[in-house]
Amino acid sequence: MDGLQTDDVAEKIMAAIKNVQKNMTRLNIMVMGKTGAGKSTLINQVFSRNLAQTGVGKPVTQQIRKYELEGFPLAIYDTPGLELGGDNAIEELLKESKEVLTRGAMRGIEESIHCIWYCVSAPSHRFEEAEIEFIKKFIDETSTLCVPVIIVLTQAYSKKEAKELMAEIEKENLNVVQIIPVLAQDYEIDDEYVVKAYGKDTLIDIVHNVIPEALRNTLAAVQKANLKMKKRRANAIVATAAAAAAATGAIPIPFTDAAVLVPEQIGMIASITGVFGIPIEKATITALLSATIGTIGTTVMGKTVVSGLLKLIPGVGTITGGVISASVAAALTAALGEAYIAIMLMVAKGEMNIKEIETAEGKAKISKIFKSKLSLKRNKQGVSEEKEAE
């Protein structure tokens, strides 16, 4: 691909990214629990934008507030400052939360509450009577709406205490998905002893399993507590795109035009970007293309390099009539996707700045990853193709 064509494809990818982001179904989570339980802390430590700190939220009912950010497909319904045990506040919350759940359920997937996190502070040590009453009633009266409830034992810096509390709650046989201890933020006992945060990744895995498939990429995108989950979603996107590219099959050679990137690959890059939730600019995409697929282009590196690179992939011998085989299309697509995931992971871990992709070193790094992914494919597929030939 020459500069102009790369630019054109980058443009298409940017449009596809915008589309993916625009079409992400919003995830709605309701967070409940007493004041000081650690709801706001948990939300801030799990999601990649500071939702709970961005203001007072929009009152949905007397006690329930909705937190949202423009262009971020997440809504948090919070019951801030709730004091259980006090007179009719509890009855009121029960009524209001039922209202919110019912209203949402009637309006379809976009407005439904998809999961409830009921937070109980682990250091408070016992599950208070008033709280048991509340949650029992709440679960009972909302069971027909089938919204999954997860009990989160927050501030669980003492795993022993958390275990005891968990045993106590389990005795109640509540109809909840799971009870899990979480320490959302490192807990400093003194200067020398700090308990490391834990459990947020497990919480995300549980949520992933209980929400509809249509919301799982959204969850991957909005959370920052479970990179493995982002990676799994991204790998699935690559597998689908590679299979689709193989089915599309005939990609014309030489790879001098935008046709190198079939729509499947454009969609793949856009979807992976969506799942990682990392803002990206066109110049970065252009750099990514030129360091991967672009290196195949004859205008960039000459015919000998083209054939050299293509030797990395299986099935090249089957090029006939100016098109590449299905397995080459799949291998190229998969290598591009996997290289992009590797980069996104480095960026998400803070090991690399996204703008670094545009530097000479960044491009060299990506190019190396892409080529190693291609040759890995050769090894893997080489074996299976030999087997098939037998």
Ligand SMILES: Nc1nc2c(ncn2[C@@H]2O[C@H](COP(=O)(O)OP(=O)(O)OP(=O)(O)O)[C@@H](O)[C@H]2O)c(=O)[nH]1
């Ligand atoms: N170190 C540490 N502190 C926590 C954690 N969770 C909560 N806290 C602390 O506990 C206090 C209360 O936490 P919040 O997150 O504000 O509690 P909340 O449930 O949002 O409280 P309301 O908004 O009043 O309903 C804060 O001082 C937090 O710093 C945690 O996981 N680790």
Ligand SMILES: [Mg+2]
């Ligand atoms: Mg709060």
